[in-house]
Amino acid sequence: MSRKALLSLALAGLLPLTAQALDRQPSVDGAKVYFIGLEDGATVKSPVLLRFGLSGMGVAPAGINLPKTGHHHLLLDAELPEDLSQPLPATEHYRHFGGGQTEVLLELAPGEHSLQLMLGDYLHVAHEPPVVSEVIRITVE
Numbered sequence: 001m002s003r004k005a006l007l008s009l010a011l012a013g014l015l016p017l018t019a020q021a022l023d024r025q026p027s028v029d030g031a032k033v034y035f036i037g038l039e040d041g042a043t044v045k046s047p048v049l050l051r052f053g054l055s056g057m058g059v060a061p062a063g064i065n066l067p068k069t070g071h072h073h074l075l076l077d078a079e080l081p082e083d084l085s086q087p088l089p090a091t092e093h094y095r096h097f098g099g100g101q102t103e104v105l106l107e108l109a110p111g112e113h114s115l116q117l118m119l120g121d122y123l124h125v126a127h128e129p130p131v132v133s134e135v136i137r138i139t140v141e
Contacts, residue, residue, distance in 0.1 A: 029056075041137060045140070054102075073124070110140050112140075116135045118131070
């Protein structure tokens with residue numbers, strides 16, 4: 001068998017590992033994430049100060065595997081991914097606060113925006129059950 005064929009077979013064997021669901025960390029019953037001082041329907045000016053609240057669990061940076069902890073993720077003009085067993089992607093619509101940050105000053109374009117928080121574990125995976133805020137909509141002038 002050629003070297004190329006062997007390499008192809010070896011790589012094909014790894015594919016199931018990349019698509020495999022990760023074990024989700026348990027959340028605490030009643031844990032909540034929420035925005036502090038920003039209500040659904042608010043009209044704001046950019047830059048917008050977003051403060052993240054968490055009750056029932058603790059904040060820990062990404063990469064630190066401690067029970068009953070996680071770090072904030074901001075979903076900006078995006079919905080929760082269908083498969084919460086995979087790490088949340090890092091894009092302009094899925095903002096990671098893996099340093100344990102609990103606020104951000106964010107430049108937003110004028111218009112309507114949807115915001116939602118999700119607590120992710122040390123690998124950026126949603127807890128089981130997921131700890132997510134309600135979606136709020138704001139208008140930036």
